[in-house]
Amino acid sequence: VVYEKDGTKEKGTAPTTVKGEDGEDTITTTYTVDPNTGKIIVSEGKPVRTKEPTNTIVKVAAKDKVVETPIEPEVEYVKDVEKDFGTPVQRTEGEKGKTVTTITYDVDPKDGHITEHVGTPVVTPAGKTIVKVGAKTKVEQSKDSEGRDVIDTTTYEVDPKTGKVTPTTVRTYGTTKEPTVEKRVVPSLI
Numbered sequence: 115v116v117y118e119k120d121g122t123k124e125k126g127t128a129p130t131t132v133k134g135e136d137g138e139d140t141i142t143t144t145y146t147v148d149p150n151t152g153k154i155i156v157s158e159g160k161p162v163r164t165k166e167p168t169n170t171i172v173k174v175a176a177k178d179k180v181v182e183t184p185i186e187p188e189v190e191y192v193k194d195v196e197k198d199f200g201t202p203v204q205r206t207e208g209e210k211g212k213t214v215t216t217i218t219y220d221v222d223p224k225d226g227h228i229t230e231h232v233g234t235p236v237v238t239p240a241g242k243t244i245v246k247v248g249a250k251t252k253v254e255q256s257k258d259s260e261g262r263d264v265i266d267t268t269t270y271e272v273d274p275k276t277g278k279v280t281p282t283t284v285r286t287y288g289t290t291k292e293p294t295v296e297k298r299v300v301p302s303l304i
Contacts (some may be wrong), residue, residue: 120175134168151210213237215234
């Protein structure tokens with residue numbers, strides 16, 4: 115019995131057996147009569163192979179396989195100073211990456227034992243998905259109840275990992291060389 119790899123069937127599938135055939139040897143026996151005694155003398159020749167035997171072959175299912183694991187793109191949020199806060203975000207999708215691992219199997223011809231070999235993974239890195247968040251600085255001018263000029267300047271910071279926007283407003287009073295400044299941080303809007 116000889117075990118062979120069957121690379122067409124998934125590992126774990128039942129093996130296929132191809133039965134071998136017996137061989138044949140021919141032995142020629144010669145009979146001679148002793149003319150003096152009349153006794154029969156038997157002489158056997160050496161065996162001569164007339165048909166070779168064939169092995170029984172057990173085909174062990176051990177198809178090699180390729181395992182592909184996707185890698186999702188990382189998302190990065192960036193500040194877009196050209197668009198007002200609150201406008202729809204602009205999303206540019208990054209390419210997906212992947213890890214490809216090839217697994218091969220060897221079959222021991224004597225006992226059919228399967229040995230697994232895991233190849234070195236080949237990594238195609240993912241691109242980066244970029245999300246542009248509107249964060250243009252906003253300047254508003256008005257007059258307060260006392261008639262002073264008021265300028266509110268709101269700037270926005272964007273967290274590159276979460277996209278959370280944190281606005282900061284600076285209020286300036288008056289038009290003199292030494293304006294009064296009041297700064298306040300407003301809770302996140304996203």
